Amino acid sequence: MGEMEDLSVVECARCPDLAECRSRIVNGVGPADADLLFVGEGPGANEDDQGEPFVGRSGTVLDDALRTAGLARADVRITNCVRCRPPENRDPRAAELANCREYLDREIDAVDPTVIVTLGKVPSEHLLERDVGVTGEAGDTFDTEIAGETRTVMVSVHPAATLYDRSQEATFEGTIQRAADLTGAGGQSTLGSF
Numbered sequence: 001m002g003e004m005e006d007l008s009v010v011e012c013a014r015c016p017d018l019a020e021c022r023s024r025i026v027n028g029v030g031p032a033d034a035d036l037l038f039v040g041e042g043p044g045a046n047e048d049d050q051g052e053p054f055v056g057r058s059g060t061v062l063d064d065a066l067r068t069a070g071l072a073r074a075d076v077r078i079t080n081c082v083r084c085r086p087p088e089n090r091d092p093r094a095a096e097l098a099n100c101r102e103y104l105d106r107e108i109d110a111v112d113p114t115v116i117v118t119l120g121k122v123p124s125e126h127l128l129e130r131d132v133g134v135t136g137e138a139g140d141t142f143d144t145e146i147a148g149e150t151r152t153v154m155v156s157v158h159p160a161a162t163l164y165d166r167s168q169e170a171t172f173e174g175t176i177q178r179a180a181d182l183t184g185a186g187g188q189s190t191l192g193s194f
């Protein structure tokens with residue numbers, strides 16, 4: 001079994017409500033050694049249908065911002081806090097986030113990214129374990145212990161926020177550019193200034 005398969009959950013019914021409603025478990029995608037790991041909240045309807053995180057309109061916004069920063073979707077890894085779609089797109093419950101945390105930690109530990117970008121309030125608060133104002137803190141980095149190591153987490157607004165509020169577009173694109181710069185991947189690296 002390859003490393004990618006090791007990071008995939010094939011069967012799980014820890015969250016009865018989600019296991020009952022989902023079409024499939026949506027695992028992370030992208031290189032298992034990616035420098036940049038995006039963490040979203042959980043699958044929506046499109047993701048549940050296609051079996052991949054951040055497809056549909058949010059995925060297009062993310063792809064566009066990555067391209068602007070000199071990256072392709074295939075360069076980064078994308079996963080979620082919960083791997084099964086909550087019914088009617090409700091937020092995942094605390095117990096569901098806790099149930100799925102082991103899989104997320106395992107993925108973070110294996111990928112060992114330079115930067116973890118949390119896309120929206122739920123993943124930001126889940127990984128930083130505090131209240132987060134995503135608009136005010138977007139692009140800021142925080143060192144926090146995850147899966148036994150101190151890791152760099154960068155807060156981001158959710159890509160869908162740019163669809164409802166155009167003023168969030170620059171915030172989102174700026175965050176992705178900053179994350180790319182930190183990894184030295186996309187455009188100009190600013191590693192020298194750190």
Ligand code: SF4
Pocket residue numbers: 009012013014015016018019025082083084096099100101103
């Ligand atoms: S959300 Fe995670 S823990 Fe819950 S049933 Fe799905 S894979 Fe299992």
